[in-house]
Amino acid sequence: MAADPPLPAARLAAVASSPVREILALTAQGDVISLAGGLPSPDTFPADEIRAAFAEALAGDGARRALQYSTTEGHPGLRAAHARRLTARGLPTAGEELLVCTGSQQALGLVCDVLLEPGDTVLVEDPTYLAALQRFGMAGAHVVGVPCDDDGLLPDALETAVREHRPKLLYTMPNFQNPSGRTLPASRRDAIARIAADLGLWILEDDPYGELRYEGSALPPIAALDDAADRTIHISSLSKVLAPGLRLGYTRMPEALRAQLIVAKQAADLHTSTIDQEAAAGAMARLDLDAHLHTVRALYGERRDALLAGLHDALPEGSTWNRPAGGMFVWARLPEGWDATQLLRAAIERGVAFVPGAPFQVGTDPDPRTLRFSFVTHTPDELAEGLRRLGAAAQR
Missing domain, CATH: 3.40.640.10 (Type I PLP-dependent aspartate aminotransferase-like (Major domain))
Known part of the structure; x- marks a missing residue:
């Protein structure tokens, strides 16, 4: 009987798969509005x-x-x-x-x-x-x-x-x-x-x-x-x-x-x-890269504002979130007693996704109420529909 080959490096045991990648795989199928991935908008690519x-x-x-x-x-x-x-x-x-x-x-x-x-x-x-x-x-x-x-x-x-x-x-x-x-x-x-x-x-x-x-x-x-x-x-x-x-x-x-x-x-x-x-x-x-970036910033800024405008109705009362001056992400926290991972399950059933914040945190006691939204990939109308779906999931 052949001997087993040696085991993989032990250090790999502490390296988990990215939950963002796993969520993206879930949302790649069907009519899911994904606010999960940190993907630039293809609308901005100077093809x-x-x-x-x-x-x-x-x-x-x-x-x-x-x-x-x-x-x-x-x-x-x-x-x-x-x-x-x-x-x-x-x-x-x-x-x-x-x-x-x-x-x-x-x-x-x-x-x-x-x-x-x-x-x-x-x-x-x-x-x-x-x-x-x-x-x-x-x-x-x-x-x-x-x-x-x-x-x-x-x-x-x-x-x-x-x-x-x-x-x-x-x-x-x-x-x-x-x-x-x-x-x-x-x-x-x-x-x-x-x-x-x-x-x-x-x-x-x-x-x-x-x-x-x-x-x-x-x-x-x-x-x-x-x-x-x-x-x-x-x-x-x-x-x-x-x-x-x-x-x-x-x-x-x-x-x-x-x-x-x-x-x-x-x-x-x-x-x-x-x-x-x-x-x-x-x-x-x-490419005039400065002019290109001016267009990208205008587009992304509009989408950030659309997301922020809809969070009040989409998230449960008592939630909080920030207003980033740039970038691609908004960080939010649900009220006491809520769990972002549980909300994600209900959200995916309704065709919208985000990323729970716990995997981004270091240590043994991450805050389960935190979550991350990415706003740049979708139009304001798509963001509004995604937040409507999220609100329905939260009400459940």
Whole structure:
């Protein structure tokens, strides 16, 4: 009788499947209005420009370059274009400081590969991005949640956690956070930078939504602050400004980690798809990206307002929710005694879905009353119908 093969790595036992992906699979069939997934609206994809850019990349002798292996660091023109955008947003950046990745999710994984040993502690906002929790679990890290309020991470709580747990890394989404939609004020960004400098801490600043602001003034990235400049890895993505199917993200590398991150990228996949980089660089050259983003913001802002306008009638009396200044998500809390997972079951029966908030939370006692709505994928009329269905589920 043949011997059994060895077991999978033990660290995988602590990494759960994403409930968002499971809910999306449920809602892919039938007439379900999904307020669950963090998907950009296909209405915003600049398909004509991307189509033309692919055609141009594959025309003539250019196809030889577009279909060949490439450098690990990425397409020089694409890196330069993104560096200019970061610089315009208050984070002076040269193309040589950027590493093109296969989505910002890979960027997050490369940081884990370079910085984390099994058992190292990572601090995260509580709640936080699900896929980040998965990736930290894959690295064998010990994840500790830092308490937040309506303005995000609490600096005093962060300092206490750093002194108590001696973490290697803080993971934060300062702009329109997933799942909560919260944005860190400038004073808290300054405090985080000071704590990291005083107590010795790396910061991973994840900013996929920063250009999706609908009101108010933009705030400087944490990486732009003097106390944090040498210890902040800034990652971002083209998924929310062009199209997620391109799977293109970036890491802005501090000098101290540059060589290690490039080696980690080489070991992961040699380099990100050459043809996708060529096409993205061509699309960004063809497209007035600022004008495109102005259109996207107007569309998403209208949809945010439509969702907020209907929540009062859709959720049970005593519920609360926030009003994000940008991004893709609204965070809500049901009254005492309610359970968002139970409400989800009734909601799916009526053809609408959202994501319960408990899986985004860290620790053993998540709040079962919390939930996340994504508003960008549906028109105001579709949102109104989805909320009507949700109200019927809540009344039951």
